[in-house]
Amino acid sequence: MTSLNEKTCIPCQGGFPPLPMDEKIQLKDQLDPRWSFTNDKKRLSLELACDKFNQPMAIANEIAKVADEQWHHPDLFISFGKLKVDLWTHKIDDLVESDFIFASKIDQILKSHKL
Template sequence: MSDLTQRHCAPCEGGVEPLPRDQAESLLTQLHADWSLSADGKEIAREFRFSNYYETMAFVNAGAWISHREDHHPDLEVGYNRCRVRYSTHAIGGLSDNDFICAAKMDDL
């Protein structure tokens, strides 16, 4: 289990720099191998696959609960048996620790 799952998101209203690419790449190693860093280094994404719509929606609802508790929200693209999750801290225009904390918690689902 990643120690990221034991952490909680810190409020981010901007005014801080996004994580540099090398730090984002280091944190990415603590997540499931299916997570990827965008070419510009400003977001991480993973596609989750399921057997049916019910399982997909159960995952989406559980992810919404995590997002609510952490007050950090991903962009979701939902289909019948898949959900693409993208994290970026919009207030700073790139990645923060919060993105990796929430991604690790989504992995645990």
């Protein structure tokens, strides 16, 4: 079975049905446990606390680079020592496999920062 991190995101487009909840849970279980669903279960969210002021910006820049490579762009929120990431497929306002693939790529970035 191919891991999520080895897959490539499908560019954001409409016409895909959202994943059923059981598939969302199964895919989320393959991610860092800090990922959570928003209350409506239509987005993935991750909040990080960082020790250094510039660490959230450095991580966000790495995420932005991968986002452009994968054609899948999360919402990033940066404040002092904190980074919040929200992921979903904008065109269907819900989650598809690409959202989980991208989350796994973010997990790899966090591992490289020992977070």
